[in-house]
Amino acid sequence: xxxxxxxxxxxxxxxxxxxxxxxxxxxxxxxxxxxxxxxxxxxxxxxxxxxxxxxxxxxxxxxxxxxxxxxxxxxxxxxxxxxxxxxxxxxxxxxxxxxxxxxxxxxxxxxxxxxxxxxxxxxxxxxxxxxxxxxxxxxxxxxxxxxxxxxxxxxxxxxxxxxxxxxxxxxxxxxxxxxxxxxxxxxxxxxxxxxxxxxxxxxxxxxxxxxxxxxxxxxxxxxxxxxxxxxxxxxxxxxxxxxxxxxxxxxxxxxxxxxxxxxxxxxxxxxxxxxxxxxxxxxxxxxxxxxxxxxxxxxxxxxxxxxxxxxxxxxxxxxxxxxxxxxxxxxxxxxxxxxxxxxxxxxxxxxxxxxxxxxxxxxxxxxxxxxxxxxxxxxxxxxxxxxxxxxxxxxxxx
Numbered sequence: 001x002x003x004x005x006x007x008x009x010x011x012x013x014x015x016x017x018x019x020x021x022x023x024x025x026x027x028x029x030x031x032x033x034x035x036x037x038x039x040x041x042x043x044x045x046x047x048x049x050x051x052x053x054x055x056x057x058x059x060x061x062x063x064x065x066x067x068x069x070x071x072x073x074x075x076x077x078x079x080x081x082x083x084x085x086x087x088x089x090x091x092x093x094x095x096x097x098x099x100x101x102x103x104x105x106x107x108x109x110x111x112x113x114x115x116x117x118x119x120x121x122x123x124x125x126x127x128x129x130x131x132x133x134x135x136x137x138x139x140x141x142x143x144x145x146x147x148x149x150x151x152x153x154x155x156x157x158x159x160x161x162x163x164x165x166x167x168x169x170x171x172x173x174x175x176x177x178x179x180x181x182x183x184x185x186x187x188x189x190x191x192x193x194x195x196x197x198x199x200x201x202x203x204x205x206x207x208x209x210x211x212x213x214x215x216x217x218x219x220x221x222x223x224x225x226x227x228x229x230x231x232x233x234x235x236x237x238x239x240x241x242x243x244x245x246x247x248x249x250x251x252x253x254x255x256x257x258x259x260x261x262x263x264x265x266x267x268x269x270x271x272x273x274x275x276x277x278x279x280x281x282x283x284x285x286x287x288x289x290x291x292x293x294x295x296x297x298x299x300x301x302x303x304x305x306x307x308x309x310x311x312x313x314x315x316x317x318x319x320x321x322x323x324x325x326x327x328x329x330x331x332x333x334x335x336x337x338x339x340x341x342x343x344x345x346x347x348x349x350x351x352x353x354x355x356x357x358x359x360x361x362x363x364x365x366x367x368x369x370x371x372x373x374x375x376x377x378x379x380x381x382x383x384x385x386x387x388x389x390x391x392x393x394x395x396x397x398x
Contacts, residue, residue: 052149055222055398057129058184060151060203061192062122063142068092070123071101071131075116080108087116091133091140099135110134119206127205128154134191143192144205152176152217153209158202159236160368162212165375168368169216171384174394175366176201178224178234181397185231225385225392227257232392240266240367241308241343241359244388249306250328250362257391258364260308265373266359272369276338276355283334283353287316287323290333295319300330300346300353310342310363328362365389 063069072088079099089102091111099106113120113131120131122142129146155176156162162169179201184193194200225232233255235247240263247258266272280297287294296319303324304313311327327342344357359367366388374384382394 052153052217053147054149056148056181056184057145058148058151058180058194059190059192060144060146060194060196061141062127062144062196062203062205063140064195065136065138066140066142069133069140069142070121071113071133072121072124073116073119073126074113076114077111078114079106079111082107084111086113088121093135093140097135099133122205125205125207141191144196148177148180149217149221151180151203153213154203154205155201155208156213156216157208157210158204160372162210162216164372166212166216167379167381167384168372168375169212170220170381171366171371171375172236172368173213173216173220174223174225174381174385175234175236175389177220178232179236181224182231182233220381222396222398223394224397225257225389226395226397227255227392231397232257232389234366234389234392235362235364236366236368236388237359237361237363238367239269239271239341239358239360239369240363241272241341241357242266243308244365244367244370245306245308245310245363247364249308249310249312250364257389259390260306261387261390263367263370263388265377266367266370268373269369271340271360272358274340274357274360276340276357277349277352278334278338278355279352280348281351284318286333286335292316292323293320294323295321297353299348302327302345308343308363311344312342 069091071091074087077084077086084106086101091099091101094100094105099108099111101111111133115130119126119128122131127144128150129144132143132145134141134143152173156169156172159176160169160172180194183200187193196203225234235258242263244261244263246260247253247255284294284297287297294316297316298319299317301315301317302311303315305311313324314327314330316323331339331342339355339357340360341357341363343359343363344355346353346355366384371384371388374387385392385394
């Protein structure tokens, strides 16, 4: 602003002193506006503490075998060592199997995208870190590489609710971190370490972040469970139905810290007891779709159960004979949302099969609803982890 000095003969115009005051006021207002904009920007992305960038990084498969996808918020893109001038676009495979972006063929088997402002968009969903789109046998594989701690914040609200007692949320953060690092070590040479679905841990990127998930990750930063100085396989499930299961009972392999333990607070959860009715016709159709040549299904009989009363083996009697399968196989065929666990009984009612059960999930490791119940009773996240993973040690590994 230009300050004009005027003398007393200026016909009552503003004096230089008043003019200077206005200039100072305007400059102050301008800086306040800038500061407000800065704070507003921080409010939109409040989870950017330096600690989140430290530690290890992980590669998460967020999309598999897709035909095309949209990318946005790109700051830089590279393929085969060459830079691409791309800010956003549509990626697909052409008829020859080559990668294309916005219709232009790209040399090389993959494209790496780096965010313009800390976040990159895949089909409109925001993700932190970088995105790599890889040409795969069945389509496009999309991998998000980011710091483990950011990854955890993007998991918690997909696995539980961050509104649960903080010690339950912190127990989830430690279990998820340990599981991720275990898988990273196991698949060190792979294109990705974990998937962003129930196959590994459900991860949806930045949309799932909130203050409480951030707090849980921050307060457990770098903590993981070990057994005999190695990372533990910290699997977990929704609800144990009052008792968890030995790993051998589900996967046929023993882990010293994945043993059956009581989980008394499961019964307070809304999904502890369940009933599912499936028509005989639907059961037959599902079995045929899974490759079983069944006739009319007459009976489903439990043959063997584990110490926690979960079905390990069952027989299906039908007009063309009998077939046997595991309880987990039947869950998969009928649907995990319908047959929520293998802790069930089944009977015939009219033209339908009635499944009555307890719990949800495979039953091994930590029960998430059981952890919530323990936290509500005053147990710490350390207590919870010790209970569900007996014999493990909680260590700060970075």
